[in-house]
Amino acid sequence: MKSLFILCMVIAMPAFAECPAPADVSDDLEALFSAARTADNEGAGRAISGQMWELWLKAPDPAAQEVLDRGMRKREVYDFVGALSDFDRLAAYCPDYAEGFNQRAFVHFLRGDYALALVDLDKALELQPRHVGAQSGRALTLMNLDRIDDARAQLEDALKNNPWLSERFLLSDGGPLARQGKDI
Template sequence: MILAVLAAPAVAECPAPPDVANELEGLFEEARAAPNDQAGRLVSNQMWQMWLRAPDAAAQEVLERGMRKRDVYDFAGALSDFDRLADYCPLYAEGFNQRAYIHFLREEYGLALVDLDKALSLQPRHVAAQSGRALTLMRLGRIDEARSQLEQALKNNPWLSERFLMAEGGPLAPAGEDI
């Protein structure tokens, strides 16, 4: 029955995603104040749980099914589910972020960038989409843009695993002074 709803979005509409701005700001503050990597990871996991709350049960089912398919490398099946989710819930940033991840895994970086830009237009402080965008830009050879994007993400969550890309010798490390 739930699948019928997603098969016919003209009949049913996805509700607007909840406003998570206050919850997100609180999590950013916790992440910035975290004393170590373990505490920072716990806060990062809370952010993920927030983003993975779909607007309704039908969308949640498709999101979770797509993620299960992705986890077993059924990228075509996952992409189909995330296409359905993006069509049904065009205001839900995580649908676009998940679809972008499939494109990234398939090395379709241009398509990933389109979906990441859409996700960030809907949820500008989605640090997972920001870090995914940084990785995508890096793969496209757009290093300065990638570095700038990752810096934005790290301002809100300094514990992202991608932070190591900016360490000395890393592919996004700030340029050193020339001799």
């Protein structure tokens, strides 16, 4: 019965429901950023990264959570049209929830539509400025748009809060975002 209620809410949204404000997770994130900066090794850093994602992936209400989860399931099986439909619905229903825009940006990125990905990433970061997942996604998007200096700066910002992001290797010597020095 609970599933039927949630399904009805998902179908009705956004026409009849109002999304509650996303939870304020800033204190929890600050603690996780601090822990990530002082983590002893990559395994510990990755575990902390997972905890960050748990916070970002908690939607404001059960109806929004169902749409988010369904969109992510569709994305995982390459149903990008279906995933975009769900993330469009989520963004319309919960316009203050950064992860809806971040997930939609990821689908745009996977489809190679970097301009649309950038629009959604900018919105996600407007709502959640230190969302390191959106920051690293934005860095990758900018890199694919051949905006290397902007991509480097964005990734460096993300790494200030979470130095364990897998994208950090893009800044390594020889990496596509490495700073170019003078040969001796």
